Amino acid sequence: MQRENRGGPRVGAGRIPLKENEKKKGAKIYITDKVKDAILTYGTGKNFSDKAVELINSEIQKRKKI
Known part of the structure; x- marks a missing residue:
């Protein structure tokens, strides 16, 4: 039985x-x-998660301006 390289890593893939x-x-x-x-x-x-991160980032930016 031969081993085939199916789906293996390719250069640039x-x-x-x-x-x-x-x-x-x-x-x-x-x-x-x-x-x-x-x-x-x-x-x-x-x-x-996206919503929480957005709110945290907006509050951080707001506090940086003060």
């Missing part, structure tokens, strides 16, 4: 890997139901 400082990192936070509902209501994005 696949996505370009992100640099370590560009990769998203996981973080665990504890919030109340009230805060969670506010994030879902006022955040913009496709999912909870």
